Structures are given as structure tokens and as C-alpha cells.
Amino acid sequence: xxxxxxxxxxxxxxxxxxxFRNRFHHYYTYxxxxxxxxxxxxxxxxxxWERHKLTEAKDALQKSERRRxxxxxxxxxxxxxxxxxxGDWHRPLDQETQQDS
Amino acid sequence: MGQTKQDEEYGYDLFPERSARKPTQITxxxxxxxxxxxxxxxxxxxxxxSPYAKLLLSAMKNSGCKVFKDRHFSCExxxxxxxxxxxxxxxxxxLCQNNIHQQAHMNRVVTHELIHAFDxxxxxxxxxxxxxxxxxxxxxxxxxxxxxxxxxxVSRFNFGLKEHHQQCVRGRAVRSxxxxxxxxxxxxxxxxxxxxxxxxxxxxxxGRIPHGNKDAKFAYREYVNRDRYYMNL
Numbered sequence: 658x659x660x661x662x663x664x665x666x667x668x669x670x671x672x673x674x675x676x677f678r679n680r681f682h683h684y685y686t687y688x689x690x691x692x693x694x695x696x697x698x699x700x701x702x703x704x705x706w707e708r709h710k711l712t713e714a715k716d717a718l719q720k721s722e723r724r725r726x727x728x729x730x731x732x733x734x735x736x737x738x739x740x741x742x743x744g745d746w747h748r749p750l751d752q753e754t755q756q757d758s
Numbered sequence: 759m760g761q762t763k764q765d766e767e768y769g770y771d772l773f774p775e776r777s778a779r780k781p782t783q784i785t786x787x788x789x790x791x792x793x794x795x796x797x798x799x800x801x802x803x804x805x806x807x808s809p810y811a812k813l814l815l816s817a818m819k820n821s822g823c824k825v826f827k828d829r830h831f832s833c834e835x836x837x838x839x840x841x842x843x844x845x846x847x848x849x850x851x852x853l854c855q856n857n858i859h860q861q862a863h864m865n866r867v868v869t870h871e872l873i874h875a876f877d878x879x880x881x882x883x884x885x886x887x888x889x890x891x892x893x894x895x896x897x898x899x900x901x902x903x904x905x906x907x908x909x910x911x912v913s914r915f916n917f918g919l920k921e922h923h924q925q926c927v928r929g930r931a932v933r934s935x936x937x938x939x940x941x942x943x944x945x946x947x948x949x950x951x952x953x954x955x956x957x958x959x960x961x962x963x964x965g966r967i968p969h970g971n972k973d974a975k976f977a978y979r980e981y982v983n984r985d986r987y988y989m990n991l
Contacts, residue, residue: 682969732959742822
């Protein structure tokens with residue numbers, strides 16, 4: 658097992674999160690300041706996991722990522738998801754245009 | 759779909775070349791010197807360089823809806839100031855070659871319409887009869903495509919700061935509905951209000967609201983590495 662992301666990814670996400678541009682856009686979108694500490698903690702845990710194979714670091718990191726995923730699903734979908742793509746997506750166009758399929 | 763009433767009801771009258779059903783004779787002169795060629799070139803550039811577009815194309819391919827430029831995109835002349843549209847009936851994204859003149863605009867329109875196509879691909883979206891579905895996809899497209907970025911809003915002289923993004927998303931979703939369906943402003947606003955919370959928080963496939971190319975690149979990186987991500991949770 659390895660960390661879900663490369664450790665540099667956590668660091669770059671942290672830095673990006675704290676950047677003026679991101680803080681500005683977060684305020685513009687949500688009216689609040691972003692919270693970036695979790696990325697920093699994740700970076701720390703990722704390094705500990707990779708370098709020292711610490712179980713607590715691994716567990717903390719995985720827990721943090723699972724929470725992030727949960728937050729992504731924080732809504733009730735308006736529509737039903739498909740089990741398969743639409744059957745006519747690749748159907749050739751039946752018009753006399755220059756397009757080919 | 760040849761009846762005028764039905765065309766008007768679903769917004770097809772904005773895209774006159776769709777319902778003409780006449781073969782378009784494209785001469786060499788046309789393809790070298792008209793908007794169509796410029797549109798095609800800008801489209802290709804968008805698909806190859808915009809991280810927003812690349813992520814959506816990748817996500818669609820993985821959902822079983824691989825996008826072929828020649829089959830799923832169509833550069834056409836459109837009415838008014840509309841920039842593009844998604845035609846679920848033919849599974850095509852329409853790009854209004856007479857209204858898109860800058861690469862940044864093309865990137866945004868491609869992203870916006872690809873979000874509709876992505877929704878069509880992964881969900882049972884009833885484009886023609888369910889206004890909530892239509893509103894939801896429009897909210898997502900305005901939210902995630904960069905349509906409502908601060909700089910875009912300022913260029914439209916819409917000055918606002920705290921949570922202005924959300925106001926912009928609501929407004930653009932209402933406008934998009936009014937452009938293609940015969941409903942009143944109040945009705946459109948009510949529908950958008952009903953589904954806003956759900957759809958504003960649905961960030962698929964980005965995993966975040968991309969505020970610019972850097973965000974979109976991070977989202978793309980996340981997407982490309984998702985196998986490793988899910989395997990190690």
C-alpha cells in the first residue's frame with residue numbers, strides 16, 4: 658500500500674489553497690475563507706507514512722481522504738444515474754453533411 | 759422534429775442550420791476563409807490544451823461516451839448572441855461560429871457544453887420534459903465552466919464580491935432556461951431555486967469548483983491519478 662496521492666501533491670494543494678488567488682475565489686464563491694490546514698496535516702502524514710511506515714499516519718491520512726470524498730457527496734441528486742451510456746451516442750448522423758462518424 | 763412549434767418550444771430556432779435539413783455545400787473557399795474554419799481550429803486547440811476540456815473528455819471516455827470531434831461537435835451559424843448548445847437528440851454540441859471569436863471564449867463554451875454532454879452520458883436527464891433536470895445541468899455548467907469567474911463577471915459589468923459567484927450561477931441558469939423554453943421568469947427562478955442546493959454542490963467530474971486553469975489542472979491531475987487514489991483508501 659502507498660499513500661492515495663503523491664506527497665508532493667498534498668504540498669502543492671496546500672500551497673495553492675493558501676494562495677491569494679484561491680482565497681479570493683473562495684470568498685467570491687462562499688463568502689468565507691478557505692480552510693487549508695487539512696492539506697498540511699495530510700502532507701505531514703503522507704511523509705511520515707512513506708518515510709517511517711507509521712500506522713497512525715496511514716490511518717489518519719486515509720480517514721482524511723475518506724472524509725473529503727464524503728463531503729463531495731453532500732447532496733441529493735436530482736436525476737437517476739445511468740447504468741450504461743446512452744445507446745445513441747455513437748449512432749451515425751443521418752444528415753447529408755460533411756461530417757463522418 | 760421538423761415542426762416549427764416544436765422547434766420553438768425546445769430552442770431549436772436559435773440554431774437554424776439544425777432544422778434546415780439541406781445539405782450544406784462547403785466549398786474550398788468556405789473552409790479556408792470563413793468562420794467555420796476558425797471555429798474548427800479553436801475547437802481543436804480547446805480540446806488539446808484546456809485542462810477543463812481535457813478532464814471532461816477523459817471522464818466521458820471513461821463513462822462510455824468517447825467524444826469524436828467530427829461526430830459530436832458542429833460549428834454552425836446561430837441566431838442572436840447564443841454561443842453554443844447541446845442537442846441531446848443527435849448527441850451533438852453546437853458551437854456558434856459567428857458568435858465565438860476568441861480562444862478563451864471557445865474554451866469556456868466547449869467546457870460548458872461538455873458538462874451538459876457529460877450529464878447526458880452519466881444520468882437519465884430528461885432534457886425535453888423535466889425542467890428541474892434542465893435547470894440542474896445549467897447550474898452545474900455555469901458553476902463549473904468558469905462562466906461565473908470574477909473576471910468574466912467584471913467584463914459583463916456585474917460587480918459583486920461576497921458569494922457573487924452563486925448569484926451569477928443562478929442568474930445564468932435562469933437565462934439559459936428562458937432562452938430555450940417558453941416559461942415565465944418567475945417560473946424559471948422558482949425551478950432554479952428548488953434544485954440549486956443539490957446541483958451547486960455536484961462537482962462531478964471535477965471534484966471541486968475550478969476557479970481557473972490552475973484549479974482545473976489540479977482537478978485533472980486528481981482525475982488522472984484516481985486509480986491509485988481509490989486503491990489506497
